[in-house]
Amino acid sequence: MPVDPRYDPAFQRGFEGTLTTAVAKRETNPWLIVAWALAGLLVVAGTVGMLVPSVGNPFTLSDYLVPLVTHAVAPWVLAAGSVLFVGGVVVQVHR
Numbered sequence: 786m787p788v789d790p791r792y793d794p795a796f797q798r799g800f801e802g803t804l805t806t807a808v809a810k811r812e813t814n815p816w817l818i819v820a821w822a823l824a825g826l827l828v829v830a831g832t833v834g835m836l837v838p839s840v841g842n843p844f845t846l847s848d849y850l851v852p853l854v855t856h857a858v859a860p861w862v863l864a865a866g867s868v869l870f871v872g873g874v875v876v877q878v879h880r
Contacts, residue, residue: 817876824869831863
């Protein structure tokens with residue numbers, strides 16, 4: 786039976802090698818590593834941001850505005866990290 790050149794010969798009939806050598810040559814995608822690290826960072830940052838009190842000292846602008854903005858943005862950061870985590874799982878499973 787002829788081997789189809791469009792596909793990896795290790796996954797076709799009549800392959801004489803071992804499957805472990807074909808799977809071992811698969812390279813790690815560096816962007817996937819970055820995505821996993823960013824997902825973890827976003828989840829941690831969103832969780833910490835949700836735990837920060839929403840109002841600090843109302844007499845100084847920086848002590849009042851920074852916790853308020855952090856508390857408002859934190860759920861979106863947590864959601865973005867969760868979506869990126871799920872996307873990383875989907876990409877890893879379908880590789």
